[in-house]
Amino acid sequence: MSSVATIKRNNIPPHLEVKGGRPLSGILKVSGAKNSSLALMAAALLTKEKLLIQNVPQLTDIEVMSEILRNLGAKLTKINNSIEINSESIHNVELPYELVNSLRASFFCVGPLLTRLGEAKIPLPGGCNIGARPVDEHINGLKALGAEVEVINDVVKAQVSTKDKRLLGANITLKYPSVGATETILMASCLALGKTTISNPAREPEIQDLAKMLNSMGAKVFGAGTKRITILGVKSLSGTSHCVIPDRIEAGTFLIAAAITRSPLIIGPVIPNHLSAVISKLKECGCSISQHGNHHLKIIPREISGVDITTSPFPGFPTDLQAPFMSLMVTAKGSSKIKERVFEKRMQHVLELNKMGACIYLENNTAYIKGVKELVGSYVEGGDLRSSAAIILACLSAKGNSIFTGLEHLDRGYEKLEEKLTSAGSIISRKFDQLTSHSSFSNKIISKDNIDTQKNAA
Numbered sequence: 001m002s003s004v005a006t007i008k009r010n011n012i013p014p015h016l017e018v019k020g021g022r023p024l025s026g027i028l029k030v031s032g033a034k035n036s037s038l039a040l041m042a043a044a045l046l047t048k049e050k051l052l053i054q055n056v057p058q059l060t061d062i063e064v065m066s067e068i069l070r071n072l073g074a075k076l077t078k079i080n081n082s083i084e085i086n087s088e089s090i091h092n093v094e095l096p097y098e099l100v101n102s103l104r105a106s107f108f109c110v111g112p113l114l115t116r117l118g119e120a121k122i123p124l125p126g127g128c129n130i131g132a133r134p135v136d137e138h139i140n141g142l143k144a145l146g147a148e149v150e151v152i153n154d155v156v157k158a159q160v161s162t163k164d165k166r167l168l169g170a171n172i173t174l175k176y177p178s179v180g181a182t183e184t185i186l187m188a189s190c191l192a193l194g195k196t197t198i199s200n201p202a203r204e205p206e207i208q209d210l211a212k213m214l215n216s217m218g219a220k221v222f223g224a225g226t227k228r229i230t231i232l233g234v235k236s237l238s239g240t241s242h243c244v245i246p247d248r249i250e251a252g253t254f255l256i257a258a259a260i261t262r263s264p265l266i267i268g269p270v271i272p273n274h275l276s277a278v279i280s281k282l283k284e285c286g287c288s289i290s291q292h293g294n295h296h297l298k299i300i301p302r303e304i305s306g307v308d309i310t311t312s313p314f315p316g317f318p319t320d321l322q323a324p325f326m327s328l329m330v331t332a333k334g335s336s337k338i339k340e341r342v343f344e345k346r347m348q349h350v351l352e353l354n355k356m357g358a359c360i361y362l363e364n365n366t367a368y369i370k371g372v373k374e375l376v377g378s379y380v381e382g383g384d385l386r387s388s389a390a391i392i393l394a395c396l397s398a399k400g401n402s403i404f405t406g407l408e409h410l411d412r413g414y415e416k417l418e419e420k421l422t423s424a425g426s427i428i429s430r431k432f433d434q435l436t437s438h439s440s441f442s443n444k445i446i447s448k449d450n451i452d453t454q455k456n457a458a
């Protein structure tokens, strides 16, 4: 990560300028779920008929997935937030490394390709800036369904050699409820011969959304969202029209934006039970949250106190909101402890938050936080998608102006973020011009003693 002092004047990427310390008001609109959309787009490869997906957010990750589908031979028509996908003539079984490397979710195509064309060659996605992210559970699941899978020179080569090139139903137990592996197995088993069960599957709402769309295509998927999914294989799937669920991670980010700026806000559309763990922690730390109409939540923050969180698979506290929640805890009264248990390298925001005056001590994957009275506007850089969101929330609450770089991460997962925040009263704008040097901002090193000795810091 570049420190401010090393950034050269002629080499500054586009950035956001944020005027901090302003309250928000009104409504923040939530887009369709990115993670659902990516899996649903891959599932479109399972049918020769046209499939319409609505409420798809306009994000760079969606652009890359669109490019991947086109690369395989699918035709895409986009109008605003709808994408029509026609996969009748897909012919390519191989994905290029560049596309897989820029979007891990591209691996979702393995199941549909095996099912439709009997073969798939996909480079291993490899680790990324939040962890190693192996795909062993995906591969074990495909093997259990009868695929022959080998990894040669970091390329996963899978094929179906049965007489009719159909995968065979199987009983699969996941060692860990991986979201991606559950989606891969779900997509691969819909057209398999016979019955498949997935024990210990991921129970995230995105799995339920995928199962709902597959069922409307004619699949027979039962129990998505529970501890066991059963799939009865069918011979073919048809086209359909499906509306993506609201993005619970974006909604959670907005609830935290309200809390960190101590502003009452209305947020929606949301499906409240997708956010139970987050709502419960926000209530515990001092927010009043109530249903507003059928699809919105109203949040009224009061005095915010430190609470502890530990991330875990759904219905636990989502790892994708760990970083944003940490920004809130930094400004809370008292101390808190945040444990990251899903990914091993998901604490990139800590250094940046400390730069802004936070008091966070990191030990392995646990952050010990002592709330401070205020954060100070700084020159900050996002290192991954959710740490970028966390840093922007901190910028909104900070005293003074901040400059945020790392838009390539942010644009992967937040649709028109600065437009939405501006409409709620923030002063935040995207700049493409050069920056002047801000070498006066410095990195602050926090030791455990800082946490222990600042007991009454906020």
Ligand code: UD1
Pocket (backbone or CB within 6 Å): 035, 036, 038, 105, 131, 132, 133, 134, 135, 136, 137, 138, 139, 176, 177, 178, 179, 180, 181, 202, 206, 319, 320, 342, 343, 344
């Ligand atoms: C998805 C989400 C991501 C979210 C994550 C956890 C998408 C596109 N991304 O990622 O935003 O943070 O769920 O909610 O939907 N693992 C293995 N072997 C495997 C697969 C996973 O060991 O074969 C491990 C991973 O390294 C990680 C943990 O399981 O430590 C969770 O990963 P997983 O649930 O698979 O996350 P993704 O599907 O990659």
